[in-house]
Amino acid sequence: MASLATTFGRGAMTNHWVDIKNADVVVIMGGNAAEAHPCGFKWVTEAKAHNNATLIVVDPRFTRSAAVADYYAPIRSGSDIAFLGGLINYLLSNDKIQHEYVKRFTDATFLVNDGYRFEGGLFSGYDPATHAYDKASWAYQKGPDGFVVTDDTLQHPRCVFNLLKQHYSRYTAEMVARVTGTPREQFLKVCELIAATSAPDKTTTFMYALGWTQHSVGTQMIRTTAMVQLLLGNIGMAGGGINALRGHSNIQGLTDLGLLSNMLPGYLTLAGDKEQDFKTFLDKRAFKPLRPGQMSYWQNYPAFHVSLMKSWYGDAATRDNNWCYDWLPKLDKVYDVLQVFELMHQGKLNGYVAQGFNPLAAFPDKAKISRALANLKFLVVIDPLATETSEFWKNFGEFNEVNPAAIKTEVFRLPSGCFAEEDGSLVNSSRLLQWHYKGEDPPGEAKGDAEIIAGLFLKLRELYRTEGGAFPDPIRNLTWPYRIPASPSAEELAREFNGKALDNVTDPKDPTKVLAKAGEQLAGFAQLRDDGSTACGCWIFSGAWTQVGNMMARRDNSDPSGLGNTPNWAFAWPANRRIIYNRASCDAAGKPWDPRRTVIAWNAKATQWQGMDVPDMRPDAAPEQNVGPFIMNPEGVARLFGVDKLADGPFPEHYEPFETPLGTNPLHPAVVSNPAARLFKDDREALGSAKEFPYIATTYRLTEHFHFWTKHARLNAILQPEQFVEIGEELAKEKGIRSGDQVTVSSKRGHIKAVAVVTKRLKALVVDGKLLHTVGIPIHWGFKGVAKNGYLANTLTPFVGDATTQTPEFKTFLVTIEKA
């Protein structure tokens, strides 16, 4: 998400599932949609059957997606930036870019600060002591008017376009083949197929998932693709875009609602330690336009933030107390999951609530997680299932060899309902909020999550009220306006995140016009105010439950355009827009690049943007006004140069996985792996080398199962009963392993045993002159459930995280394999 937000302004799938049917070329890379998203995959089939689309799959394994692809190319796990950087180089050197688009809708013409450098694998500003960058030099040049200096001729050596060319000139087809193991011809074939969609009326869509996020350079892998799509002019177009396929049905909702340690709902952010002053906090986030006339929509940040605080604290939030700013935590550092478990491991964190997730199975280095959990005083598990985490203290023989007597952690298990046992909305990858109704009551003593959390809150509040405490205000003053305080309903919560008027909201252009009367539900986030007259629990969801009613429950699937837009089916954030950045689907004059797939167009007579979708643009902004299509970016355009948004550089660079099979980086041997990645000291020592562990391992999901849940379900267990690992025929031969044999796979951190599946679908690749084998490790087994008991795959994975998002590197590490 970070990569997309850095490039385009919003961290979400740009298009939507149904729109995939409009693509000319579909690329599945960094994911395996047929396997992990079989239902959504139907739109790929549609694109092939009805739009003559070509499906390309690039993956270390010949996957279920590859089984129906028109073209498959193998790649070494973890080397995607080299491949995609090579693609950028191919597009630039073969002049296969959408020139007008690049010039007008990206920062290609912007000049970059003279201090910015990239040398020997490092960007300017690196501090080896802290493993972090000072990002000051990663900036645009600004003129005396405060705006960025540009060169429309693209001649200036410091313009983004030329720096981009220079950066990726090193990524020749030969270098790509050497780093990725993809045979040169196959790489070039993929380039050629994708490059054809640089024509203004042709589109490629990219579909990716955790195959890109779960690397120490995951964010940058995705960003490279975002840049490719900009060069091809494919963002904002029907059938284009970069489509982040989320790994859980509501994980998009999780990030939208800010359930990350440094976020607030709607991608608002928590303040850092140094941001004690409210005004500076807001100013820093309410970006001023970097080019004349740009919308820079985050200028409305104060309205979003104040409305959130009004929603949380009601009358207690006033202008005088800065809308309770002092009650918000100020971060000394980011408390991502790796950091939290590191602290737990050090004994510095002694209570933990695991709600709806299974850290023992889901986080890297199971042994470390297990030791960390054993340091806790208490662990609360809120889950519909008896998870491995909730029984981490129990001995399950070889699958969980612990000594219960030595573990003092007190575990509380609070059984919750599952999604089918409650009303509510789920946000899918398409940013679509769809309402659903409960099918059954939760069994036994299980309760809905809202009820469980409400119970905890009410008890805590009572304790703070009666006994006081270190800092009671934020708890005592939290609004709790629910009809049954012990059980807030889904409807009440949804109305709350949509927002309502606390006072009459009037039209800024005509104050006599009342847009929403006090007490009414708001129609959308345009009605939010920074003066305390509105309350809104998540600004991007505003419009989901208006005065008209529950927009998420709409079920009109009519599709007037035939492009699958269905504007009256449920509600998509933002503002029910289905394809975001859709202004970019038109040329400078407001005419669609591809009239057959018109998303919106400028209607000069009506002086309005109109079309099948909600324009992602001020509706009356005439094309002559040159308002850029990326309205969330202060530039108004998308960023090829990531400025200071990401922790590890403004341009993506190939770095080796932390457990590299090569031991070097052919692009710059002195800097092998991501210099800014998240890696704690002890974990560095738990990294293995290729000498001991010569094979690349990668973990993944199977269609038959969903994470660690469905091994509890008989049907799924029948379809895929027992843990296995996959190896290629060459490696099998070398090791004397036959299909069906029991094998042991070990990494520096532990071992698992499983059945071997010997397959032609995992080919050895020649990388940097070495023949490299890959071991494939599906993740779905554990020691709870009805499927055959097995080992948690994360026994093997390293405790390393991406530099910006800290997502663990589950996709590439080193192992060895033997017949058990």
Added chain:
Amino acid sequence: MALQSLDIKRRSATTTPSAGIRSTPELAKLIDVSKCIGCKACQAACMEWNDLRDDIGTTAGTYDNPRDLTEHSWTVMRFAEVEPEPGRLEWLIRKDGCMHCADPGCLKACPAPGAVVQYHNGIVDFHEEHCIGCGYCVTGCPFNIPRLSRADAKVYKCTLCADRVAVGLEPACVKTCPTGAIMFGTKTDMLKQAAGRITDLKRRGFAKAGVYDPKGVGGTHVIYLLQHADRPELYSDLPDNPSISPMVSLWKGAVKPLTSLAFGMIAVGAFFHYLVKGPNRVPEEREQEVDQ
């Protein structure tokens, strides 16, 4: 199930004519192997609709699970890794199950009156209440589909959701398939649909794409669309030119003139017992019961 007696066109070991006042169009299920992603949703749907649960098995070194058809698993996906041309890997995933032949070997082989029926719409169904557990249909089937249950000595196989189809619904697997790889309709429509797909596949480089609707069994009501129609064996040994075992034809020829059904049964039973024996795993007592 015998609720649709008006729709029955043929019954096993029956010489009286079937009901003929109602006719239904000939239906077919088209399995487009080129669209199948092997997700097994159809397998799950089959188990759910028919309320069957197989054992939780083991992994034998492939993705095939359950490993084979059983009395509980009426359809399974068969995964084949093949290289039709050197260096060009394909993962051909075929949904295996009853083909609902126009000329069904099981029905012909079955000595029990009405244990196997064929409907006017083409569906071949087992009516287990009439099944005597002899297992001759297993031998009669050129596709190795029927499975004899050890628990109750009855045979089971895909019904093409005859119960759903009878009330105007599509088979459960068809409804579930996320990619539209399984389609259902009149056989004419399915062949038309297949023709369009063949054009598309040919354009994508599969020169020999075509339909599998083998003539040796009079055509089938489950038809495959194959990328390599000239080489069905690539698809986990789909028979190239299936036909009913000559043994079945032989006894069929002999039995026709016989009027006494009981006599026919005994004669045929003995004949088969002598000839085949192999695939038939009926408990000994049961076999004797039938013979008596």
